Amino acid sequence: MRARPVAGILLRQFYLIRGSPVRALPMFAWVAIDIVMWGFITRYLNSMSAGRFNYVPSLLGAVLLWDFFTRIMQGVSTAFLEDVWSRNFLNLFATPLTTPEYLTGLVLTSIGTSAVGLAVMLALATAVFGLPFFSMGLMLIPFLLVLFTFGIALGILASGLVLRLGPASEWLVWPMPALLSPFVGVFYPLATLPHWMQDIGHLLPPSYVFEGMRAVLAGHAAAAQNLAIGASLAVLDIMLAGYFFTRVFRYAVRTGLLARYSAESVS
Amino acid sequence: MLSVRDLRKSYPQVVAVERVSFEVRRREVAGLLGPNGAGKTTTINMILGLLSPTAGCIRIAGIDLARERARALGQANFSAVYASLPGNLSVRQNLMFFGLVYAIPRLAERVRELLAEFDLEHLQDAKCGVLSSGEQTRVALAKAVLNRPQLLLLDEPTASLDPSAAQTFRSRIRRLATEGDCGILWTSHNMYEVEAVCDRVLFLSHGRILLEGDPRRLPSEHGAPTLEELFIRLAREPLDESLERAP
Numbered sequence: 001m002r003a004r005p006v007a008g009i010l011l012r013q014f015y016l017i018r019g020s021p022v023r024a025l026p027m028f029a030w031v032a033i034d035i036v037m038w039g040f041i042t043r044y045l046n047s048m049s050a051g052r053f054n055y056v057p058s059l060l061g062a063v064l065l066w067d068f069f070t071r072i073m074q075g076v077s078t079a080f081l082e083d084v085w086s087r088n089f090l091n092l093f094a095t096p097l098t099t100p101e102y103l104t105g106l107v108l109t110s111i112g113t114s115a116v117g118l119a120v121m122l123a124l125a126t127a128v129f130g131l132p133f134f135s136m137g138l139m140l141i142p143f144l145l146v147l148f149t150f151g152i153a154l155g156i157l158a159s160g161l162v163l164r165l166g167p168a169s170e171w172l173v174w175p176m177p178a179l180l181s182p183f184v185g186v187f188y189p190l191a192t193l194p195h196w197m198q199d200i201g202h203l204l205p206p207s208y209v210f211e212g213m214r215a216v217l218a219g220h221a222a223a224a225q226n227l228a229i230g231a232s233l234a235v236l237d238i239m240l241a242g243y244f245f246t247r248v249f250r251y252a253v254r255t256g257l258l259a260r261y262s263a264e265s266v267s
Numbered sequence: 268m269l270s271v272r273d274l275r276k277s278y279p280q281v282v283a284v285e286r287v288s289f290e291v292r293r294r295e296v297a298g299l300l301g302p303n304g305a306g307k308t309t310t311i312n313m314i315l316g317l318l319s320p321t322a323g324c325i326r327i328a329g330i331d332l333a334r335e336r337a338r339a340l341g342q343a344n345f346s347a348v349y350a351s352l353p354g355n356l357s358v359r360q361n362l363m364f365f366g367l368v369y370a371i372p373r374l375a376e377r378v379r380e381l382l383a384e385f386d387l388e389h390l391q392d393a394k395c396g397v398l399s400s401g402e403q404t405r406v407a408l409a410k411a412v413l414n415r416p417q418l419l420l421l422d423e424p425t426a427s428l429d430p431s432a433a434q435t436f437r438s439r440i441r442r443l444a445t446e447g448d449c450g451i452l453w454t455s456h457n458m459y460e461v462e463a464v465c466d467r468v469l470f471l472s473h474g475r476i477l478l479e480g481d482p483r484r485l486p487s488e489h490g491a492p493t494l495e496e497l498f499i500r501l502a503r504e505p506l507d508e509s510l511e512r513a514p
Contacts, residue, residue, distance in 0.1 A: 002370055004367050004368075004370040005367060005368045005369075007367050008364050008365070008366075008367030008368040009368070011363065011367060012353075012356065012360075012364040015356055015364070016356070019355075020355070086353035086354060087350075088352075088353050090315075090317060090347070090349075091350055091352060091365070091410075092368070093316070093317060094316060094317055094340065094343075094345055095340060095365070095368045095369060096336075096337040096338070096340045096341040096368070096369065097368050098336075250319075253316070253317065253318060253319045254318075254319045255278075256278070256312070256318050258317050259318050
């Protein structure tokens with residue numbers, strides 16, 4: 001893999017974000033609104049429980065981690081959609097750029113944009129609502145890494161779907177995190193769910209993160225074995241997503257879908 | 268610079284290109300002519316790696332496109348009227364972006380050079396989407412020569428230009444071919460332009476090459492008063508076996 005083409009993808013996204021407030025704003029505005037809203041909800045719940053239970057770490061911490069995952073996923077897919085919106089496939093894929101170089105460029109873009117969102121969320125949640133985020137200690141690292149890896153995998157999968165199904169299918173991309181959230185137990189233990197939903201949840205890496213987070217906040221140790229399963233699943237998912245995108249790209253080149261992409265000739 | 272051998276592209280319902288073979292030599296402008304739907308853009312898309320052939324072999328500067336896609340495409344570039352550069356980036360940003368993707372050494376210097384060569388210095392900070400057709404064509408050509416390609420593909424590059432801008436563009440392309448080191452494959456529906464620019468033309472119809480030769484001599488060789496008349500005749504009534512190109 002060559003560094004310069006990857007840097008090209010990154011530079012293009014930087015130009016776009018720098019030159020457009022409508023791209024820069026969502027990097028932190030929506031997550032900030034989320035944190036503020038959930039911050040006040042947790043305050044209200046705390047006042048109702050009269051100090052018997054502190055909702056801030058479990059609810060606000062969960063919102064923060066989930067928003068981080070969502071930003072990562074959307075960071076990848078939005079960077080890909082920029083090429084859809086500007087009808088840039090012909091110019092881009094007639095170059096020596098390889099699929100791994102392109103995807104790496106998208107991932108690095110996502111790291112940059114989601115880091116901004118994470119910093120804003122952390123600042124707000126800790127400074128305004130007193131979230132003891134760092135009380136999770138070193139366990140934060142595997143939590144964030146698993147969510148990061150799965151977010152990248154989902155972003156690549158979403159990009160592959162848009163490439164396969166056409167520009168209008170971007171509307172399938174945005175609700176993806178919301179579709180997964182009931183199954184991964186962001187706000188409640190997996191045991192709350194019916195068995196069939198638990199079975200799906202066990203296949204999704206974020207479930208292990210949120211179960212682990214709740215264990216740590218309750219003063220227990222997160223089960224290392226469970227986190228290892230989550231991490232393994234996330235790595236497997238990123239490999240499968242990369243494979244899926246490569247297959248879709250080859251299909252698009254074989255069938256002519258890439259050359260007449262805007263025709264939305266789904267078959 | 269370009270060698271195409273027995274190229275074929277078939278879809279379940281139709282054969283778009285059938286056993287097409289040709290070459291584009293160094294410092295040559297070869298015209299690929301044919302009516303709409305003849306298979307010109309399909310052929311160009313296959314040469315650009317945007318569409319994989321059903322059969323056949325494409326070599327760019329001696330490199331097999333199927334085996335070494337990235338290396339082969341590094342030797343080529345293109346400009347097409349239907350593939351405008353991202354309109355939300357400025358002229359300079361587009362050149363920097365594509366320059367990195369093509370891994371151009373000393374990129375900033377190369378971009379400055381092209382901005383001057385294509386008279387784009389005063390437009391360098393303008394978004395490509397707001398430029399006139401003529402200005403956009405100049406930017407697209409600047410992008411197309413960024414990597415000093417050995418093979419340059421131009422698909423109807425003057426389609427949206429006024430006659431004066433088109434003439435300037437043609438002079439530039441002629442200069443590129445004679446002073447540079449590349450081969451150029453050009454498609455156009457303007458026969459006057461083809462006669463002025465191309466050293467050799469290939470007539471494509473129904474996915475096959477029917478005729479090949481010097482655009483200034485072909486009409487008289489086939490009993491047509493002009494290249495345009497010959498084009499119309501071929502488009503409406505494909506040549507019989509006696510006129511078909513020798514294999």
